[in-house]
Amino acid sequence: MSKDNSDSLEQEELEEEQEDEIEEEFQEPEEDPANVVFENGKGLVASEDADRLSQQGFYGTRIDGNKLELEPVELLHLIERKRAIASTPSGEHVGSDYIVNSLLEEDPDLWIRYLVFRDLRSRGxxxxxxxxxxxxxxxxxxxxxxxxxxxxxxxxxxxxxxxxxxxxxxxxxxxxxxxxxxxxxxxxxxxxxxxxxxxxxxxxxxxxxxxx
CATH class of the missing domain: 3.40.1350.150 (Trna Endonuclease; Chain: A, domain 1)
Structure with missing residues (x-):
């Protein structure tokens, strides 16, 4: 954008800290992956796994019955980090490709947004x-x-x-x-x-x- 415009863009990398500081802040204990049901474009986590995902990683939104509802980008991130295993309501295990493809028509930019989400999370x-x-x-x-x-x-x-x-x-x-x-x-x-x-x-x- 030229300097004559009222809004100007200034490139700015979001503030980065040392990698060890970021890892310390978001350090998560080794544990079994959470079981997530992928249904209606969301990830649903039962109450027994909901607390640790919500409190330790700031994922999801609480819904009825103390369950946790995950946005697609959150579910993709947990799958990539091996912190979640996703399945359909019938019990069939599914991966990231299945999730992205199933939402492609209604959300064609899901993967693009996921790349941004992942980058921000990696920065702490x-x-x-x-x-x-x-x-x-x-x-x-x-x-x-x-x-x-x-x-x-x-x-x-x-x-x-x-x-x-x-x-x-x-x-x-x-x-x-x-x-x-x-x-x-x-x-x-x-x-x-x-x-x-x-x-x-x-x-x-x-x-x-x-x-x-």
């Missing part, structure tokens, strides 16, 4: 699903727990080669400003690499100092 951040206006994720400051603190940043996911319209850009910046959170664009390139860009709002002034 707690991540929750976003909300309207195309916001993909809410990201919490390191050490903050969802439910006990508010998210610090909103992440909007972009694919390389797919532009964002000015109307969408205006909408997401207003959404972030209205919620008093920083807006970050996560751009996934054709190789699956993720780069983060922080969106900063600036005010242009003419030579007299008046705002434009």
């Amino acid at each position: 951040y707690a991540v929750r699903k976003g909300f309207g206006s195309g916001i993909g994720f809410r990201v919490y400051a390191r050490g903050d727990k969802p439910g006990a603190a508010n998210a610090k940043e909103l992440v909007y996911v972009l694919k390389e080669g797919v532009p964002i319209s000015l109307s969408d850009l205006d909408l997401v910046t207003k959404t972030a400003a209205g919620s008093r959170k920083d807006l970050v664009f996560a751009l996934v390139d054709q190789n699956g690499e993720v780069n983060f860009y922080k969106v900063a709002q600036s005010t242009l002034r003419d030579r007299s100092g008046d705002e434009q």
Whole structure:
């Protein structure tokens, strides 16, 4: 974007700490993987496994009967880390490919969003699903727990080669400003690499100092 635009993008890698510090913060004990039922596009975890996934890893949302409901990206992440085994309601074991393919029609960008989710989690951040206006994720400051603190940043996911319209850009910046959170664009390139860009709002002034 040129310097004449009111919104400017400034590339910013999300703050990184030493790998050993991140591992220490998110260190999880070795344990048997949780059993997850994949149904209606969500992962359902019984109460006996729900506590450790929710408390130790900040995954999922509590639902009736003390069960845990996982978003698809959360389930994919747990499967990749060998912390969950997924199956259909009939008991057939399924993997990541099955989950992505079964949701392909209604959520064609699931894998793209998963790459962003995985990258953020690998940096030690707690991540929750976003909300309207195309916001993909809410990201919490390191050490903050969802439910006990508010998210610090909103992440909007972009694919390389797919532009964002000015109307969408205006909408997401207003959404972030209205919620008093920083807006970050996560751009996934054709190789699956993720780069983060922080969106900063600036005010242009003419030579007299008046705002434009």
